[in-house]
Amino acid sequence: MTAMTSSASPAQPPRTPRPPLNRRLAEFGTTIFAEMSALALKTGSINLGQGFPDTDGPEEIREAAVRALRDGRGNQYPPGPGVPELRAAIVEHQRRRYGLTFDPDTEVLVTAGATEAIAAALLGLLEPGDEVVALEPYYDSYAACIAMAGGTRVPVTLRPSEETGEGVTDRRFRLDLDELRDAVTDRTRLLLINTPHNPTGTVLTRAELTAIAELAVERDLLVVTDEVYEHLVFDDAEHLPLAAFPGMRERTVTIGSAGKTFSFTGWKVGWVTGTAELVTAVRSAKQFLTYVSSGPFQYAVAEALALPDTYFEEFRAGMRAKRDLLATGLTEAGFEVFRSAGTYFITTDIRPLGESDGFAFCRSLPERAGVVAIPNAVFYDHREAGAPFVRFAFCKRTEVLTDAAERLRKAFAH
Template sequence: MGARPLLNRRLAGMGTTIFAEMSALATATGSINLGQGFPDTDGPEEVREAAVRALREGRGNQYPPGPGIPELRAAIAEHQQRFYGLTYDPDTEVLVTAGATEAIAASLLALLEPGDEVIAFEPFYDSYAACIAMAGATRVPLTLRQPEFRPDLDELRSLITPRTRLLLINTPHNPTGLVLNDDELAAIAQLAIEHDLLVITDEVYEHLVFTGTHHPLAALPGMRERTVSISSAGKTFSFTGWKVGWVTATPELVATVRTAKQYLTYVSAGPFQYAVADALRLPDDYFADFRADLLRKRDLLADGLSAAGFGVHQPEGTYFITTDITPLGEKDGIEFCRTLPERCGVVAIPNVVFYDNTEVGRSLVRFTFCKKDEVLQEAVSRLQRLGA
């Protein structure tokens, strides 16, 4: 067998296949798609108009600077200072990427060598496994188990070996909705320092925290110099198609990540970068209202899922709800999701596609609530058919 089939087989996960299958089922059956996590409304009108202005004025229509336009890098640095008290030099410590997904890929490709081990929370966001594999490294899962989905810190310590290179931390966590608390963050930081590990933090849902507060790991003592922090505009401003993300880290780490990033997209989203710079400077009311709106939607869907008989795990953050189908007399999340459109006209995603340990995730199903109220209300109404 040639190298390409081997590589394809190594990278192939169930996630992409299932997402495509569920979206096709939604179209074929006219179902409400609560599977993939993208809003069904656009973000702030002033941000959209800022993108239109940039297009019309010819700003960003040609290649933007490799690290990102200065206006956006300055806005990202201001954002980190404004919300977290973290100071970054926009010229040397900020890198703009094609969404958080490219930031994750570039960081893993830049910082890993073949044979390295990466410890990450399981269930994994689906790009993690592929990017770790492309770097020739090995993913080591720290499984988050229901009902609380909190990390077992003793198990985390036991997973660290001489081959461990970095920790990949996702908080708020997709798909479980976990938000790491101060004690968990402190323990993770202590282990990283003790074992001289790098840390990549995926914080794209930083402004969607409903329980507790999001605290970046980079803000803890001894962590700024070893942490690559990643976020993006898509989730916070509901422009997921723009694909504008970023990395903040020390000059040495940013330079290393940029070395890999330049061979991926090199640059992207020129006019949208100007708009995202404006978005990051929106007043505090925007961020508070955004969170409050999604909290209300979360409760609307969570209550409906509970009434329909699901075991509901109330998320502390993100815009996903993980449910257990066991109370419905079901066991297999994949089969359940394949039949759900015909049964009640709703599409969801089986969490098992995010697990290496498929038995742990087998009965879990994920729904998203970043949809219009009337869409969620209709979905809740349809889901009641399961108990009929």
């Protein structure tokens, strides 16, 4: 009998251990908002870090959501693109305010807030290796969503500047259009624009938006424009949707949100508008994220978008008064305050206080003043460019802002 030979497989080399987290997300830890909000709770501080109102929006809109729940509207899966009533209301809002026309059946998509809209747009429009030019500092989800899509982010930094006219010094962050143009390469797929701009409070001007539009047309670029603070512009600033500029409607995905305008951030109702081709691309990604969300709230937001102009005017005026209250307190405490032309955030420079590290300053601020803020550096790739800047939110009750301003004055004014 012939002996059988062994057929055992050769020993395999040990596998190299790999961390559980996808390497594309390895640079993103717990968000600074979670860290600072936890610190606010731990210390009993006033939270001017995370941008959410501390009061609800209009009572009639809250009741509209209750009616929808009781009437069984939206309690089951709503249509994938969003309920028809909301899509029609979004279209009418864009027509009435900006003269933009969209087809509610093919050119509107309702999302789980603007954050999902950003994610779905980038996942749907980018291929691995595509470059995305974004205005820095930027909302932290931009960087993570670009990474998840396999794209490469290319920051163009908004830089602080001063202009003095008629005895008044205007401090704001400005876009260098030459730097923007130089950032575009043959690998650039998309411009990611945010106006009104979080965290700096800058509102891009007509001249700046015209230059962006001309660049996008010249280089055949797509544009995703985050306009969630469209109704929060102050003084002489004006919100101008990029899609309304020549050559831009066919290449622009515009993102809007109910949370910022109606103070129901927990409802998570956002939307995108654009050509049918672009919206289809975004929906192709969105359908595998949440599929649908916020059913009853969609009906309520449809009613909110139809509120009279007086609502939007009063909302803006109230926020402007809160901005001025907090800006005055910060100035009296010794901060250098940048003019917030839009959003509900104020960016400050802490160097007049003898400080230069925003992270260290914000982590010590609860103990020193009983107030929580956010270090702007977290919104930068070039951390050194944002190191001395700190953001405060003023979407809080007047008495809360008054208390915070007094705490800051006591802690830092000399």
